Amino acid sequence: MNVTEGRPAAKVTRRAVNWILGSTVGALVASIVYPVARFITPPPVPEATTEQVEAGLADDPELLAGGFKIVRFGLEPVILIRLAADDFRAFSATCTHLDCIVSYREEKHLIWCYCHNGIYDLNGKNIGGPPPRPLTPYRVHVVREGGGPDRLVVARA
Numbered sequence: 306m307n308v309t310e311g312r313p314a315a316k317v318t319r320r321a322v323n324w325i326l327g328s329t330v331g332a333l334v335a336s337i338v339y340p341v342a343r344f345i346t347p348p349p350v351p352e353a354t355t356e357q358v359e360a361g362l363a364d365d366p367e368l369l370a371g372g373f374k375i376v377r378f379g380l381e382p383v384i385l386i387r388l389a390a391d392d393f394r395a396f397s398a399t400c401t402h403l404d405c406i407v408s409y410r411e412e413k414h415l416i417w418c419y420c421h422n423g424i425y426d427l428n429g430k431n432i433g434g435p436p437p438r439p440l441t442p443y444r445v446h447v448v449r450e451g452g453g454p455d456r457l458v459v460a461r462a
């Protein structure tokens with residue numbers, strides 16, 4: 306009589322133990338798999354959808370003094386060059402050779418990469434040194450609104 310009454314109680318206990326073990330193993334596997342999956346999966350990149358950015362004022366002292374500045378276009382650095390009062394150019398500032406940041410040499414009217422003496426013309430074309438490709442061009446809009454100072458907007462070409 307005790308044996309038949311004891312069996313159901315033992316089954317429940319075994320099920321409970323199995324459930325607890327299964328849950329523990331499941332939680333352990335999830336705690337390993339989830340972080341690995343999050344690490345492997347690339348994060349969403351909102352900058353990939355960036356179509357234009359504000360680049361400051363047209364009479365920015367930095368642009369007037371040296372003729373250029375580096376602005377952020379999402380994750381991409383962009384070199385913004387002022388050639389004349391209404392003549393602005395913008396290109397990816399990442400050298401196409403080994404990813405150094407380029408600068409503008411006002412006295413020579415060219416874009417220069419100091420890392421290996423890479424040279425680009427003012428259309429972004431690689432004309433000297435090791436860079437294998439031209440710089441990616443961007444458009445520059447001078448925005449005049451309501452009598453305020455002119456603003457610069459850099460957009461994808």
Ligand code: FES
Pocket residue numbers: 400401402403404405418419420421422423434435436
């Ligand atoms: S990284 Fe620019 S020339 Fe090498």
